[in-house]
Amino acid sequence: MEMFDLLAQRARVTPDRPALEDLDSGECYDYRQLNEHASRLAAAAREHWGLQEGDRLAYLGHSRAEFFAMLFGCAKAGLILVPLNWRLAEPELEVLLDDCDPRALIFGGEFAEVAASLGNRWVTMTLVALDGAAAGQRDYHLDLAASTPDFRPHAEKSPDTPWYLLYTSGTTGRPKGVIQTFRMMLANHLNIGLAVNLTSDDVLLNVLPLFHTAGINLYSSAVLLVGGCVLVSRSFDPNQALQVLQGRATIFFGVPAVYQALLDHPEFDGERLKRVRSWGCGGAPLSLPVAKRYADAGIRIRTGMGMTETGPTVFLLDEALVLDKIGSVGRPQLLTEVRIVDRNGNDVADGEPGELLIRGPNVTPGYWNRPDATAEAIREDGWLHSGDVARCDEDGCYYIVDRWKDMYISGGENVYPAEVEQVLEQHPAIAEVAVVGMPDERWGEVGKAYFGLKSDFPAPEEDELRAFCRARLAGYKVPKAFQVLAALPRNALGKVIKQELRDDAARN
Template identity: 80%
Template sequence: MEMFDLLAHRARVTPDRPALEDLQSGERYDYARFNERAARLAAAAREQWGLQEGDRLAFLGHSRAEFFAMLFGCAKAGLILVPLNWRLAVPELTVLVEDCAPGALIFGGEFAEAAATLADQHPALTLVALDGAADGQHDYHRDLAAVQPDLNAHPDKDPDTPWYLLYTSGTTGRPKGVIQTFRMMMANYLNIGLAVDLTGRDVLLNVLPLFHTAGINLYSSAVFLAGGCVLVARAFDPDQALRVLERRATIFFGVPAVYQALLEHPDFSGERLKGVRSWGCGGAPLSLPVAQRYVDQGIRVRTGMGMTETGPTVFLLDEERVIDKIGSVGRPQLLTEVRIVDRDGRDVPRGEAGELLIRGPNITPGYWNRPDATAEAIRADGWLHSGDVARCDEDGCYYIVDRWKDMYISGGENVYPAEVEKVLEQHPALAEVAVIGIPDEKWGEVGKACYGLRDGAEDPGEDTLRAFCRERLAGYKVPKVFERMDALPRNALGKVTKQELRDAR
């Protein structure tokens, strides 16, 4: 499978079909214009910004449709796009820039100050402004208008050629740049596209950040390959999202925090959202109460699971089983193999928990400039060690029990914090909860539960919460310490960053 210019071929097949719309600016692209913008980006990168094949092109900005022209333009030019997490502070961004050494940085106007600081620290970095250039900076739109685009398909490349880098959140240490490739995108398209029956008639509302694999690939890149249309929101706004879901979208993918916010909106109604034929969820488990409320509204939200390292789709739950298999991420999809192993690498019996291993064409070749981390994660015969604890039931449905690193041992017994969290989430006063292991002289480790309250709820207190757990859990699983917090620390997709809780304990 050679790498070929997917966008040029799609533009040849369906040039006039709507491809992209920026919901903030109103700018629209059919596939012919989409391909032209990407071709102009490729030409401008070479002729205006001095980039050569293999160089990195960084992007710092909120979500916008033009991002995808950058992505496919980099494929045409043989560049490696690096979307930077705009939520990071400048010192954190500096670490990423030093790691990937981009030749140019495209930035949105809201990040002009951060971009200037990065350029001061890295004088060889060419700055390209999307929203008005200052002295010494390139103007993105003027540079693209000045070049002659080559609308022909670019030459074939090896399918494992690095296309873009996505940096991990760094919650477990130094961030790693996960290499993303053409092969991974094609595998994800087949894994998720077949599972949700994507067609050229589908319209996706994308509310997720584009520095994350979910924002790029669930389901945007797959929709482009199918010839559908992607509506790009600058950020998630419940009012806007409900309007678009009611009037235009046919498919949607969100994280639990997004689904919770939609559900709590006063205008939410399943009857109004009948035009959306497929709902997907990932990033964290969808709780039974939330899933049930959606089912009561005639909406079945399918939970899945993937990683940046897997492109991302690995699992997806069947629509008809969203309630009776609540908590499951479903079965592995077409182009993915999985195993569950013990600490010695031996397959565990069905029903038992162990580390999830994943293999297939959707697996990353490795981490940028990190052969050590690559060798640790991807071992014999191409199996990726996910770091997740999983189990498989008698029907072949998989459950992510917890993160391997989050598990702690109390008095010789394994404790999976996710199990404890699911119990505490049932308490009517709690809006959110996260459990971590902390050192203990007697037991080695014990649990600490950090929690936030629902609006208007009174704090039940440590003794009440401990008693609530004891009624539902074995004694060694009951947290020893309870701490109320105004808000739990979360990353861009709403997942609790437990390392911050460990660091603050």
């Protein structure tokens, strides 16, 4: 199998069908126009920005329709796109640029000052402005207009040729650039597209950032490959999202924080959202109370699980099992193998927890410039060690128990914080909670729970919370300490940054 021009092929099949709409600018593309835009970008990169095959092209900006032209344009030119996390501080961005060494940086007007500052350090990096160029910078739209698009098929490439890099959040250390390939995108397209029955009639509302795999691949890339339409929102706005979900979208994928915000909106009405035929959730566990409230409104949210390293789809819960298997991420999808092993690498019995291993064409070939990290993560016979603790029930449905690194040992017993969090989420005053282990002279480690309050609820006493937990958990699982926070620290996908909480617990 050779890598071919997916967008050009789609434009030949359905040239006039709508492909993209930018909900903020109003700009629209059909597949012929999107293919031309991507082809012009490939030409501009060579003719005006000085890039050659294998070079990195970075992007710093909010989600916008042009991003997908950049993505497929890089495939045409043999370039590697590097979407940068715009939420990072400038020193954090410098770490990423040091690692990937891009020859050019495309940036949105909202990041003009940061881009100019970065350009002063990386003097060989061409700055390309999307929203008006300053002196010494290239103008994105003028350069594309002055370029001659090449619509001929590009040279054949291995399906494992690096296409784009996605950097891990770095919440546990130095960020790593996860190599994304044509093979991974095609495998994800089959894994998720078949599971949710994507067709060319589907319309996706994409509210997730495009520097993460969920923003690109759940389900945008899969929708584009099948000939559907993607509505791109610059950022998540509950008002805008509800209007689009009520009037235009047929499929939706969000993270738990997005689902919570929609649920809290005064105009949320499950009856008015029946146009959406498929709801998906990932990135972090969807709490049981939220899942049940949606189910009561007639909406079945299919939870799943994946990683940047897996393209991302690994698991998805069958819609028929949503109410019976709340908390499960479902079964492995078509092009994915999984195992659950103990610390010695032996397969565990059904129902027993262990580390989740993943193998298949959806797994990354490795990390950019990090052979050490690649060798640590992808070991014998191509199995990726996920770092997640999972278990499988008698029906073949999988549950993510916790992160391997989040587990702590109290008095010789393994404690999985996610189990404790699920209990505390049932307390009427608690809106969100995260539990971490902290040092203890007697037990080795004990739990500390950080939580946020629901509006109009006073903070419960620690003794009350301990009693609440003790009635539902073994004694060694009950947190020793509790602390109220205005908000839990989270990354761009809504995942709690537990390392910050562990550091705080160790200090206090």
